[in-house]
Amino acid sequence: MSKTYTDVEQMICLSSRLIEDNRTVFVGYGMPQIAAILAQKLYSPNICQVYEYGAIGPEVATPFKRNMMADARNSYRSFSWMSMNRMMAQAQMGYIDYGFLGAAQIDKYGNINSTIIGKDYEKPKKRFTGSGGGNEVASLCWKTIVLMQHEKRRFLERVDFITSPGYLDGPGARENAGLPRDSGPHRVVSSKALFDFDEETKVMRLIGLCPGVTKEDVLENMEFEPVVADELEQLGPPTEDELKILREEIDPDRVVIGRVD
Amino acid sequence: MSKTYTDVEQMICLSSRLIEDNRTVFVGYGMPQIAAILAQKLYSPNICQVYEYGAIGPEVATPFKRNMMADARNSYRSFSWMSMNRMMAQAQMGYIDYGFLGAAQIDKYGNINSTIIGKDYEKPKKRFTGSGGGNEVASLCWKTIVLMQHEKRRFLERVDFITSPGYLDGPGARENAGLPRDSGPHRVVSSKALFDFDEETKVMRLIGLCPGVTKEDVLENMEFEPVVADELEQLGPPTEDELKILREEIDPDRVVIGRVD
Amino acid sequence: MDVLESGMGEVLLQDVDDVREWMRDKKTRALEEKVMDEHEAVRKFVNDGDYISYDLSSMVRGPMSIEREIVRQKKKDLWIAAKFTLLDTTLLVGGGCVSKIDVGFAGLGRPLFEAIENGIVKTIDWSNGTLALRHLAGAMGVPFLPARSLLGTDTFKHSGAKVVEEPFTGKKVALVPAINPDVAIIHVNQCDVYGNARVYGPSITPLETAAASKNVILSTEEIISTDEIKKDPGKTTIPYYMVNAVVVAPYGAHPGTVPGYYSYDSEHLEEFFAARSLEELGEYIDKYVHSISGHEDYMEMVGGEARMKELKEREWIKEGYY
């Protein structure tokens, strides 16, 4: 049976269900933007999206345009338009419940790399965008949700470069570094599975499987071994409603969500 | 010959002539407000008044109302309306050329007291308003001009309480304390005389006399002995133009400028 | 970056993580209606011993109706942030509500000074700029911010600031500690029922004060719809999730002014300032606070609709407001 939806659609739909309603959500660049729009249209109409470019509570206009952040559509019908320093200050103050980020690599403590691949900073094998606002989101929001393509080269024992902090090297490390108390990675949504973090060890923990994916399939495609929950939730596929809104309203050109081959 | 103008009028007119045109002027509460309005109407139409409450470049509406700062008249036709932290930041950055303050007491190094009289802070003989924005103005603007009633109890060897910094205890003291380089008191305008500060000793220096006032008269009414310039400028009385604008446009009820007995 | 000098003033220090936790647990991000009357707002959110901050004053946009209610409810032992204040501090001190004042500008008039001279209230001297900066620190979720004022003065010595040599270029700077007030009281021009609020004109620290404070009471000249807020988000000064209570209080700044809306009441102000002692101020307060039940009665007492219309007409400057 061939899949009727893409990996990206899977990730977006799954993550859109994770945001509680009536919460503030700091939305990062890329996939999280689309997931937040979907969440607000379908599951949590009263989340208050906030963006590093200063929009508070926009009802982002659709269709969504690729690479766009901070334009009139992204800022449409906000409660307030502020500026970057003010938004970061509010996250630092504890006003922002969720952070919502994409990443190139993640490690077992939820540390995110979006800077370089390779160990030579001066001459990296591969250079990415760098932190953007990701470091602030992962440092300052209460609960961070990360969206990741599930590939072995992306789920690492230790990322080459910690761009944005997860639990660093384990229990107590965030607090020791001076990061806000009780903050940190909350969920990782991959194209195969859902993870939280083990309370005791702060290591990523497998808690759910996407449709048609086995535990072995998940583990084989990770460099490190996550904690595995006693019971694994069977995650639902994208619903018809979700796909309809994604494909018809949010991304009709499928520039982000892609097409089923 | 009885005087045809009040001490306050004398001070206001004299100080209004001291502001160079095309400069930013941080205007303090009280008499300086009136002097700045007069300056702008008569001598320096293109000064840019700035106020701690966030108005940049207002054309303050007249008549001036006593005790009023930050109302619609004070903010009329500004270039920009900002806020206190932004104004203080701009002074700290070096954008503000002149500071313009009133005070209860001043000492030979130009230190200002507007806090208490007496040595017991917990139980002062007399309590005043405290710094207001005065400490920032005197610390951060390039050149401070202070307006003072000329009385012995106001021109002291050492003020009871340094609310806002002059040259503290002499040459180099501002810089040693961490205050901005090359800033400090520029002129003191009293109801009897005009002072600047001796370059070498940073002690207040008599440089001009108001009409009908002798050097002895000035010195007798000061607790400390100022440096005296070799030549003393004979300062003009309020001009007809000045008095006309003060009395007809700016303060027709004479609540600030008072009346000649 | 050793501490070279420390001011002796008492500071209400709070752990930034404790403040964060409060903001997470005690302020809601839900779109809940927060409209209530002044009695309820003050009863719910102002407690004896609280640290209180109000925004722009000097007779301009002061939250006078709420302050009168605080006096009416005889709140005690408040510690207040008196930045740029004229009527407010005097009223609260006169009402017997205050035990400590962080002084920026202590206000005008003998009654207040009498209270200080007699040791009835304790002062801790700062400056308007550093009090504003302390609110900004509180609103940024950092323990302190640096400044180049206060240095070298007795104001510094009596403040709770510190001097350090900073590690980048070796400058001496003052560090001022964050303020996170228990309660902020802010009078705004317009807001919606959730607390998305607009402040027109120049301002002291409305956003900083709202963001930094654990409880925020807004009084507002009028309620507007959320749709109107969303049509012009650039005008929103304070977002709803910082706000705990919205009190509808037209002419709430009386006898002060709301620029562009109505002028101050100069005749009434003369009565206020005629009080030259705590005792005389007490008589004023008995008359205008304790003898009546709230803002509505107050407005009747000071002249009702007719007087308000007059004050509105006196405010001929409208440009730039609304």
Next chain:
Amino acid sequence: MDVLESGMGEVLLQDVDDVREWMRDKKTRALEEKVMDEHEAVRKFVNDGDYISYDLSSMVRGPMSIEREIVRQKKKDLWIAAKFTLLDTTLLVGGGCVSKIDVGFAGLGRPLFEAIENGIVKTIDWSNGTLALRHLAGAMGVPFLPARSLLGTDTFKHSGAKVVEEPFTGKKVALVPAINPDVAIIHVNQCDVYGNARVYGPSITPLETAAASKNVILSTEEIISTDEIKKDPGKTTIPYYMVNAVVVAPYGAHPGTVPGYYSYDSEHLEEFFAARSLEELGEYIDKYVHSISGHEDYMEMVGGEARMKELKEREWIKEGYY
């Protein structure tokens, strides 16, 4: 308050008193007309080796016409603050103008990454938030500001920040040093001939960047009268005395958008992003920068009046702008 850790990144440190002196001596408070064309503005105010900061980007309100002129004049060895940048960094790097990038967000696309991977430009990694904060420090005239981000990461190690234990409550905080750019380039919606400027919509750091920078070039969609500015001072984002040059550049953010004014040019953007190497980007730059003399020619080249009208119509959201 000892320094516990220092990032290894290079920082352009400036003495705050030297910066103050510059602001006093080199920026005028006189109401002088500052309108000039882009050639003159860049010739006068951008020098090889300068530290340059531009404001909000990500294809939104980026000062593209000025950046193209910088490439056209072949400025070299620039150090740029890349906060929230997409097109801008790529264009300047592709034009051979850049030697160092303070990275917040390094932008998208292979050509830029190729330049970094090959060591053609050096990066110093920060984050958008801390780069914005460094501009705020620069705009406040203090040597640093504290933050609770960066901590514990490699981003910190490669930045020029420091960690200290602060003296009030003993928290570990990061200190980020001020940035005072040699040049700021900011595209605004409206300004008068003196530089009193309005930026509509949410923003990164237009005021902070203008305040902190030693030279400020504004490009503007349109000039409005000073009288209009004075009728609505609440709309003025940047006061004139921070500004050195005003360049009239309608559609100056093309191929990006100015929210509420015109949409981005998605077709042109595809051409831009089609460049998958520095070489291909070089061809794009030859065509759209070096082969023409300036912004007017550029606008003709990308479709002239007709195209602009189209982009204006595509921008159906107008609420909250103007």
